[in-house]
Amino acid sequence: MTDCTARVRELNLYRQYFELVVTGTKTIEVQVKYPHLADLTACDTIRFRIKDIDETCDVEVLRVTEYPDFEALLYGEGPPHVNPTATRDQQLAKIRTIYGPEKEALGALAIEIKLSSHKEG
Template sequence: MNETSATRELNIRMTYLRLIADAVKTVEVRVGYPKVRRIRAGESLVFVSGDVRLVTTVKRVTEYASFDAMLDHEDARSIGGDLGESRDGLLSVIRGIYPPEKERLGVFAIEVEPTSIEGAGAA
């Protein structure tokens, strides 16, 4: 399979998977692990939580030096839904997931569009 038609999988908490499925959360935030650095626009990206698989299409991938820089350019509500009402609250949640040493790997904003959802908990 070539890079442009690759399908990649990422684990995600069910709360965030549901927000993406409902098109409330359109931007997924990750740090620059090698697997994340290979994601490209046009690819399928599958989010997995338990037995639920949410297939999305990657619309855009943007790298930032820090979470602060990302929040200077991205719509916080697209990242965190209701959490995006408070920049500080959203930043606290993100930094609770990714400590400073992970943030130093680079911050990626991955804009996605849901296409299908599968699994027993999908309904």
């Protein structure tokens, strides 16, 4: 039996992605491998928040996989898990407008998530 101590991390999301998480259709969150996320692990909780709004949504982290860049991440995870409403090329272009090349150079994290049984907001 695995015992893990869950930590809660707060991350901002754009509304369109927040809605995909809330409905359970987005199962992979894409993040840059920032130092504050380097120790993110299964069992942790992410509290997604729409910036400047009190609405939140908690998800359980099931897995964290590191990729060298966003293209490799989309290839490895499959675009429908990241955003089922956009094509692979649309997703890659959008991710790269959110995160510039200097951030992509830090590495990309695919965070497999599952909606927690309780929501806040």
